[in-house]
Amino acid sequence: MQYQGLKHLKDSSKNFFLLAGPCVIEGESMAMDIAEKVVKVTSELGIPYVFKGSYRKANRSRLDSFTGIGDEKALAILRKVRETFDVPVVTDIHTPDEARMAAEYVDVLQIPAFLCRQTDLLVAAARTGRTVNIKKGQFLSPEAMSHAVMKVLEAGNQDVAITERGTTFGYQDLIVDYRGIPVMKRNDCPVILDATHSLQQPNQMAGVTGGRPELIETIARCGIAAGVDGLFMETHQDPSVAKSDGANMLALDRLPALLRRLTVLREAVNEADRM
DSSP, X not given: OOOOOHHHHHHHOSSXXXXXXXXXXXXHHHHHHHHHHHHHHHHHHTOOEEEEOBSOOOOOSXXXXXXXXXXXXXXXXXXXXXXXXXXXEXXXXXXXXXXXXXXXXXXXXXXXXXXXXXXXXXXXXXHTTSEEEEEOOXXXXXXXXXXXXXXXXXXXXXXXXXXXXXXXXXXXXXEOOTTHHHHHHTTSSOEEEETTGGGEEOOOTTSSOEEOGGGHHHHHHHHHHHTOXXXXXXXXXXXXXXXXXXXXXXXXXXXXXXXHHHHHHHXXXXXXXXX
């Protein structure tokens, strides 16, 4: 594998690129199974693919929420996915020290939405030389993301991307403002749409985030039409038993048909752009 960054993935195919995998690494067998199935369908459709899996979940609603199987164990699984399937991998980081550690195992460091303004974290991620994917804060305007991008660029890293993941709409819902897609593309970096976290319903009384997974395809279709460069989706063999974010993940067996339909839509958008 000669991974050259998300900008290269964007330019290497007429299709969108995909970041997809489980919310969190729950074990080796589940991660390898998901990777194998997604690699198969993305290869068939010509979709550049990055395997996604968090090695640790730091932002949990309750103290007893699942956070991971152990940092080194989960990172080693990400490395195994990378080496076995010859695909780049992405994981979240939460502190500057994590940036240096995770960079030894993965190709893309993802900055969670709640942390997208944390200068020390952005600079540390940038200085690893890895791709930096910044999730747009639920509280930020699309225009404000230019400042986060500039922090990475000014730290010496040109390989940065922005991910739209919804904007706070009241206390317990999110909404995607598709006007922000062309606005964020002005930063001359890939813009990705997170089609699963955009459907979260946070701040539930039970302390477990809700979601609207039946609308994943709607969100993704609108993103393709709006011109996103890539899609982000969390998927699991059985979301009902997933240890994190099961309420808004896509069932793995539904992913192939969805990607085929989105590929057809992307072809139509490409044709329209040529007119």
